[in-house]
Amino acid sequence: MLERDNVDPRRLVVMTYSNKAAGELSERIAKRRPDAAAAMWIGTFHAYGLNLVKQFHQALGFSREPRLIDRAEAIDLMLDRVAGLNLTHYRELYDPTDKLRDFLSAISRAQDEVVSADRYAELVEEMRALDHSSETQERVKRAREVAQVYKSYTDLKRALERIDFGDLVALPAELLTRNPTIAAQLREDIDHVLVDEYQDVNRASVQLLKAITNQGRNLWCVGDVRQSIYRFRGASSLNLARFDHGDFTGAMRDQLDTNYRSREEIVEAYSTFADGMTLAGATSVKLKAHRGRLGRPPEFRHIDGITENEIDGVADAIAELRAEGYSYRDQALLCRGNDRLAELGRGLEARGIPVLYLGSVFERPEVKDLLAWLSLLVDRRAMAMARDTGIPGMTLSLEDIGALSDALNDDALPPLAWLGSGVAGFSSDGIATIARYSALLDGFDARSAPWDVLAQLLLDRTRIAADICSSNDMAARAKGIAIWQFLNFVRAQPLSSGNAISRLLERIRRLVRLSDDRDLRHIPQAAQGIDAIRLMTMHGSKGLEFPAVHVTGMTKGSFPKRNPAPTCPPPDGMIKDAGGAGIDFAAREDEDELQCLFYVALSRAKDRLILYSPNKDTANRKRNPSDFIARMGKGVESRIVSATNYGIDNSDAPVAINLIGESTYWQHQLSVYERCPRRFFYTYVLNVGGKRVTSSFEDMHEVVRRVITELNAAETAIDLATARDVFDVHWNSSELASRQASTAYRVLADELVTRFALTRAEGTLEPGQSLRFKVGSATIRVNFDYSLVDGTGRKTLRYIQTGHHKKTVLTGNAAFAPLLAAQHAAPGYGAELLHLSDGIRVALSDHAGKAADKRAGIGKIVDAIAAGQFEPKPSNRSCPKCPAFFTCGTVPPGTAQKKF
Numbered sequence: 083m084l085e086r087d088n089v090d091p092r093r094l095v096v097m098t099y100s101n102k103a104a105g106e107l108s109e110r111i112a113k114r115r116p117d118a119a120a121a122m123w124i125g126t127f128h129a130y131g132l133n134l135v136k137q138f139h140q141a142l143g144f145s146r147e148p149r150l151i152d153r154a155e156a157i158d159l160m161l162d163r164v165a166g167l168n169l170t171h172y173r174e175l176y177d178p179t180d181k182l183r184d185f186l187s188a189i190s191r192a193q194d195e196v197v198s199a200d201r202y203a204e205l206v207e208e209m210r211a212l213d214h215s216s217e218t219q220e221r222v223k224r225a226r227e228v229a230q231v232y233k234s235y236t237d238l239k240r241a242l243e244r245i246d247f248g249d250l251v252a253l254p255a256e257l258l259t260r261n262p263t264i265a266a267q268l269r270e271d272i273d274h275v276l277v278d279e280y281q282d283v284n285r286a287s288v289q290l291l292k293a294i295t296n297q298g299r300n301l302w303c304v305g306d307v308r309q310s311i312y313r314f315r316g317a318s319s320l321n322l323a324r325f326d327h328g329d330f331t332g333a334m335r336d337q338l339d340t341n342y343r344s345r346e347e348i349v350e351a352y353s354t355f356a357d358g359m360t361l362a363g364a365t366s367v368k369l370k371a372h373r374g375r376l377g378r379p380p381e382f383r384h385i386d387g388i389t390e391n392e393i394d395g396v397a398d399a400i401a402e403l404r405a406e407g408y409s410y411r412d413q414a415l416l417c418r419g420n421d422r423l424a425e426l427g428r429g430l431e432a433r434g435i436p437v438l439y440l441g442s443v444f445e446r447p448e449v450k451d452l453l454a455w456l457s458l459l460v461d462r463r464a465m466a467m468a469r470d471t472g473i474p475g476m477t478l479s480l481e482d483i484g485a486l487s488d489a490l491n492d493d494a495l496p497p498l499a500w501l502g503s504g505v506a507g508f509s510s511d512g513i514a515t516i517a518r519y520s521a522l523l524d525g526f527d528a529r530s531a532p533w534d535v536l537a538q539l540l541l542d543r544t545r546i547a548a549d550i551c552s553s554n555d556m557a558a559r560a561k562g563i564a565i566w567q568f569l570n571f572v573r574a575q576p577l578s579s580g581n582a583i584s585r586l587l588e589r590i591r592r593l594v595r596l597s598d599d600r601d602l603r604h605i606p607q608a609a610q611g612i613d614a615i616r617l618m619t620m621h622g623s624k625g626l627e628f629p630a631v632h633v634t635g636m637t638k639g640s641f642p643k644r645n646p647a648p649t650c651p652p653p654d655g656m657i658k659d660a661g662g663a664g665i666d667f668a669a670r671e672d673e674d675e676l677q678c679l680f681y682v683a684l685s686r687a688k689d690r691l692i693l694y695s696p697n698k699d700t701a702n703r704k705r706n707p708s709d710f711i712a713r714m715g716k717g718v719e720s721r722i723v724s725a726t727n728y729g730i731d732n733s734d735a736p737v738a739i740n741l742i743g744e745s746t747y748w749q750h751q752l753s754v755y756e757r758c759p760r761r762f763f764y765t766y767v768l769n770v771g772g773k774r775v776t777s778s779f780e781d782m783h784e785v786v787r788r789v790i791t792e793l794n795a796a797e798t799a800i801d802l803a804t805a806r807d808v809f810d811v812h813w814n815s816s817e818l819a820s821r822q823a824s825t826a827y828r829v830l831a832d833e834l835v836t837r838f839a840l841t842r843a844e845g846t847l848e849p850g851q852s853l854r855f856k857v858g859s860a861t862i863r864v865n866f867d868y869s870l871v872d873g874t875g876r877k878t879l880r881y882i883q884t885g886h887h888k889k890t891v892l893t894g895n896a897a898f899a900p901l902l903a904a905q906h907a908a909p910g911y912g913a914e915l916l917h918l919s920d921g922i923r924v925a926l927s928d929h930a931g932k933a934a935d936k937r938a939g940i941g942k943i944v945d946a947i948a949a950g951q952f953e954p955k956p957s958n959r960s961c962p963k964c965p966a967f968f969t970c971g972t973v974p975p976g977t978a979q980k981k982f
């Protein structure tokens with residue numbers, strides 16, 4: 083257009099969906115025509131929308147430019163709101179963050195489909211009227227609650243003049259459709275609109291395009307339906323199918339027939355796979371490979387061994403390719419998920435192969451060290467001192483950490499108080515270390531600005547930055563990149579009141595929990611030249627190309643592996659043209675997306691393509707290759723390969739521990755061990771409490787727990803009125819009483835206390851009992867809240883949990899401790915778990931047949947504690963909620979002493 087038709091670049095709008103694709107477009111245009119690239123508008127749909135929102139904020143009904151919020155902020159906004167909505171299905175009472183995330187995803191999908199809160203509610207009612215099956219009615223009840231939250235969220239955003247990501251396209255699309263004058267005014271400045279990656283568009287973007295192009299005049303789009311991998315963001319291959327059948331009447335469609343990237347062997351393999359894809363709008367792929375044949379087929383290496391050996395196999399192949407002339411930077415390793423990618427990255431590094439991979443910035447040890455130090459300024463228990471940063475002279479021994487934790491048990495001490503006063507029982511090394519921390523943190527406190535603290539720690543008060551800059555080592559450079567990304571993140575924090583360090587730490591927890599830290603994983607342009615293997619997810623590889631591509635994890639059952647069904651599926655009829663039930667559509671989309679992901683991965687390779695899968699699982703059972711391998715056709719060379727044994731041992735070394743005397747454990751301690759042995763270590767062995775901001779929901783449960791404790795301690799039976807009086811006293815003295823939305827929480831708490839009081843009146847009440855039983859030389863204790871004798875004389879010990887019932891409650895061993903305790907110390911009594919939030923009871927006595935196994939399981943936990951086995955069990959959902967989130971890492975040297 084620029085060269086042949088001499089189009090004025092200022093009158094061109096070039097749009098795409100992701101930042102990465104926009105960056106790529108702008109770079110490529112700039113290479114050929116820097117002047118034109120600077121003059122035309124190139125960016126994402128969202129960036130274009132943001133400009134429109136700013137320009138037309140008054141027409142959109144805002145008094146000023148609205149502020150853009152991300153998901154973490156949206157959840158903050160909504161937390162108190164949901165307490166006041168009378169939700170039953172989606173009310174995850176203990177902590178609703180995860181549920182809110184699902185709600186917001188469902189709402190964002192509705193926005194992408196240009197379905198308003200009111201329309202959403204209508205669709206739900208239509209669904210109710212049309213299908214009376216119990217399954218649909220169940221979905222209706224849930225979807226109604228989403229509709230309720232959608233409405234409340236929309237109103238709140240309006241009232242506060244905030245917009246979210248989905249609004250960026252949806253609001254302008256709606257405005258331009260409603261107000262043709264504004265649309266015409268915009269069109270005066272535009273001659274052509276070009277869209278790349280059209281398969282990623284959603285309904286809102288189509289509506290926007292229609293308005294700014296006058297129903298498609300001078301609109302040019304490029305897309306590949308097989309690369310539609312943003313379905314979770316509302317992209318749908320249906321939009322591409324509808325391009326010339328419904329959306330833009332009279333549009334012309336052409337098909338590319340030459341592939342300039344890949345060798346013929348590779349084009350053949352992915353074209354064969356593509357022919358088997360079941361996608362709306364997909365036509366057969368007949369691509370001519372411009373670069374011809376290489377004489378080397380794509381390979382599938384079925385590695386003889388387990389997952390760890392798969393990394394050995396990849397390491398071998400990387401070395402082979404290097405010997406053939408492919409540098410590290412020519413090679414990319416792709417896999418499905420970020421967790422596996424992190425393992426592969428560590429695994430390759432351990433085998434001496436440089437990798438360019440950041441992973442989650444907040445999980446990088448060098449960033450965690452900084453966060454740990456920052457947390458010392460706000461955490462009076464100084465939990466982060468239990469982290470070994472590996473920086474000489476900055477690590478306390480386990481013995482000194484024990485002494486510090488004893489000294490800090492006093493809640494009244496402010497943060498950093500331990501730096502000034504001497505700590506009793508410290509070693510001379512410990513005293514010297516504390517003196518270094520005094521110098522390190524001198525002049526900072528809880529009110530300091532995080533960026534100032536970090537900049538000084540890195541540049542002035544340690545040699546961290548200097549050492550990174552003077553090193554050529556790949557690992558040091560990766561550290562430098564991670565710290566750079568982190569500092570940029572710290573600089574750009576949303577404004578709000580309160581202490582900035584605590585806010586930053588809390589925000590990081592939330593971002594990780596929501597997996598919204600993805601943007602921080604991109605490697606900056608300046609680092610792209612480094613000679614190291616590129617590691618990325620299949621998603622992240624979109625739009626890129628490499629001479630050699632390795633794809634791991636091609637095992638049946640792991641890839642393709644269906645994602646769990648969405649908790650809030652779209653109501654039937656919400657997705658235009660989808661047909662059938664929304665929930666079935668969601669399942670079909672998921673299946674399509676996995677095929678697309680694989681197609682994207684394969685089509686990144688220019689010359690060499692090698693896929694891998696181990697042939698055994700850890701229990702030595704046979705594992706078959708993914709069905710996708712056969713679907714690539716006969717051109718793929720498939721064989722079993724024995725990989726080099728690099729002798730990498732990943733097991734965590736045990737911690738030296740000295741348990742004093744015979745041990746007694748509480749049941750909840752064993753539960754913590756089962757969920758994460760490392761968390762048990764920090765919490766109960768080292769006793770480092772650590773500060774964590776709790777949600778109002780959690781605080782509400784805490785108040786209820788206090789009421790229950792007081793009622794349990796009473797000698798006599800307590801009637802409902804008295805229980806409520808006790809509740810009043812606790813509520814009024816709690817901090818929650820003075821918070822916003824306190825009434826809503828009070829109503830919830832009152833329900834729980836009432837339920838508790840009523841269940842106590844179901845028979846003749848006996849006081850609670852603290853029972854114990856022995857496993858080997860250890861004693862296990864269980865505190866029952868109360869026991870009851872019913873009309874038939876049956877006696878039941880009750881164990882109360884204030885949260886609601888989860889299906890997983892009976893997995894593991896510790897959950898059966900009440901049963902074992904009752905069997906041993908209170909024969910004749912049954913044991914029952916009672917969940918106050920939903921009133922669900924679980925009769926543990928019904929599971930008496932499992933008692934012997936569970937007892938043996940508890941025995942193993944007790945032995946593992948004595949043997950110092952405290953390996954972490956990382957998880958994106960639970961780690962950010964753990965007090966030790968910023969501490970967890972290498973355990974300091976020394977021996978931990980503990981009397982349980």
Ligand SMILES: Nc1ncnc2c1ncn2[C@@H]1O[C@H](COP(=O)(O)OP(=O)(O)OP(=O)(O)O)[C@@H](O)[C@H]1O
Nearest residue numbers: 306309341342343344372624625626627682685686
């Ligand atoms: N006409 C051409 N002649 C020679 N090489 C070309 C030509 N067009 C594209 N290429 C090269 O082919 C490769 C793929 O092109 P490009 O990245 O534009 O593809 P694409 O359609 O965006 O692919 P995908 O969407 O799969 O990432 C690039 O290396 C590019 O330089």
